Amino acid sequence: MSIRENIQQVRKNIAAAALSAGRRPEDITLVGASKMNDAAACREAIAAGIDALGENRVQEMTQKLAENAYDGAPLHFIGHLQRNKVKQVVGKVALIESVGSYELLEDIDRQAEKLGIVQPILLEVNIGGEEAKSGFAVSEVRAAAERAKGLSHVVLRGLMTIPPVAEGEHGSVPYFEKVHALYVDINASLYDNKLDILSMGMSGDYEDAVRCGATMVRVGTAIFGARHYTL
Numbered sequence: 001m002s003i004r005e006n007i008q009q010v011r012k013n014i015a016a017a018a019l020s021a022g023r024r025p026e027d028i029t030l031v032g033a034s035k036m037n038d039a040a041a042c043r044e045a046i047a048a049g050i051d052a053l054g055e056n057r058v059q060e061m062t063q064k065l066a067e068n069a070y071d072g073a074p075l076h077f078i079g080h081l082q083r084n085k086v087k088q089v090v091g092k093v094a095l096i097e098s099v100g101s102y103e104l105l106e107d108i109d110r111q112a113e114k115l116g117i118v119q120p121i122l123l124e125v126n127i128g129g130e131e132a133k134s135g136f137a138v139s140e141v142r143a144a145a146e147r148a149k150g151l152s153h154v155v156l157r158g159l160m161t162i163p164p165v166a167e168g169e170h171g172s173v174p175y176f177e178k179v180h181a182l183y184v185d186i187n188a189s190l191y192d193n194k195l196d197i198l199s200m201g202m203s204g205d206y207e208d209a210v211r212c213g214a215t216m217v218r219v220g221t222a223i224f225g226a227r228h229y230t231l
């Protein structure tokens with residue numbers, strides 16, 4: 001299967017999941033998680049109509065930016081962002097999906113101010129409360145969203161989450177439901193329902209995510225095949 005055929009299949013699955021939940025397929029943004037896939041693969045996905053590409057590692061992203069890998073599609077940063085690499089990401093991407101601490105939030109705002117821009121962001125929610133994962137604890141997300149509101153060089157667009165490795169089929173659903181509820185609550189009570197992005201769902205669970213209200217899914221292996229770990 002080619003990247004193009006994979007994207008068509010994923011789109012079909014998204015559409016079916018959306019329709020089954022009474023949602024419109026066109027309201028779901030498909031982000032290709034292109035880590036460990038080269039510039040040619042990124043270009044292929046863009047030519048096949050992917051909505052955006054998402055990268056995890058700053059070094060790999062910088063290298064592929066230099067190769068014009070993302071021309072023609074918005075680029076998202078979706079991985080763990082170290083504070084000392086903020087400069088290499090702010091202003092270079094259309095959306096930073098993985099803002100998981102106050103320190104990072106403030107650093108991004110400061111860097112965006114220096115550049116004279118407003119950086120769109122999502123807050124990452126550590127929905128499983130996992131030690132090894134980054135992101136705000138559920139109990140912190142509301143306050144973080146309030147903090148983001150007070151900063152003038154970031155614009156909060158919504159929430160992102162990566163649930164714990166699923167146990168069995170539909171194992172992610174309880175987590176997706178929790179993050180969706182959090183998103184709806186913060187959106188209504190703090191943001192006048194102006195938030196428009198709930199990013200959740202990957203190759204193994206994006207259909208469940210769509211049924212649970214995701215407006216954005218991040219799909220890697222189901223589009224690009226197994227990752228090339230040598231890259």
Ligand SMILES: *Cc1c(COP(=O)(O)O)cnc(C)c1O
Nearest residue numbers: 033056078202203218219220221
């Ligand atoms: C790699 C990655 C994905 C996609 O994972 P697949 O299981 O390959 O679809 C989605 N989100 C993030 C943050 C990732 O790092």
